[in-house]
Amino acid sequence: MRMSAWIRQHIAALRALLVLTVITGIIYPAVVLGISQIPGLKDKADGSLITKDGKLVGSSLIGQAFTDGKGNALVQYFQTRPSNSAPTDGSIPDGYDPTNTAFGNMGPESVVDTLDADPKKDKLSLLSTVCSRSAAVGRLEGVDGSRPYCTSGGVGSVLAVMGDRDSHGLVTHPTQVISVNEVCSTDPKNPTTPFMQAYEGVEVECAKRGEDYSAGRIVPIRGDASSDTPVPTDAVTASGSGLDPQISPEYAAIQVARVAKARHVSEDQIKALVDAHRSGRALGFMGEPTVNVVELNYDLDSRYPSKG
Secondary structure: OOOOOHHHHHHHHHEEEEEHHHHHHHHHHHHHHHHHHHOOOHHHHHEEEEEEEEEEEOOOOOOOOOOOOOOOEEOOOOOOOOOOOOOOHHHHHHHOOOOOOOOOOOOOOOOOOOOOOOOOHOOOOOHHHHHHHHHHHHHHHHHOOOOOOOOOOOOOOOEEEEOOOOOOEEEEOOOEEEEOOOOOOOOOOOOOOOOOEEEOOOOEEOOOOOOOOOOOEEEEOOOOOOOOOOOHHOOOOOOOOOOOOOHHHHHHHHOOHHHHHOOOOOOHHHHHHHHHHHOOOOOOOOOEEEEHHHHHHHHHHHHHHOOO
């Protein structure tokens, strides 16, 4: 008795499924695995892992936060760039959680902070985030962390100018001016004032928590800080993935003195180690030179152990 066409078709489909399963599910992965274990490829195929004293401590492809877990930099280590990658529960406050890669959604127009009645719910703008990070790096490294459009207190120097507007949206006769990112202290023992005293003849006021100043014209103030700041861009902005382990040679350079002092060695010794972990442009023309902080810091521990 002949098998029906329907049965023959299904048997042929089952055979094809079995053959393709063997080829793509067994043979191909086995070949790729075998090739990946060839000397010279094995390390990269395994994830560029880093071991110390026989223990796995990380990967040279994923950044780590060299802090005390509370956001405070460990002075004996080079610091990497900020990371947006962190769990929502705050269990890794400094980022670099490989299970939660993320990037910031704020753009160059993000200049006004959200100052909630509860300070714990404040949301910093991109400008204030950059300003505060730059000021912190400046204090840590002993360099000038000031930047254009930043106040000395480390927030964006931005005004909301109230008053009637002309046909171009400009406020011709200001009636009130608020420094929208500054909540000044009224403590008589430690009073603070806005970053500038007056704007177009009108006294500048501090912002009040919970107030909405969107009716005003937003005016960023450049200030006197030089645009040629010693704190480079990668020190104050996160990478796209939030996991990059590299920093610029310029950022590494301003950290050399601090690390050398903490490890009781000369700056020339630290500079030589930084140069050893420096990579040039890909193919000689793509991207920028970088320094791998993860590899550098573990090499530091091996060569010049910290004495406390």
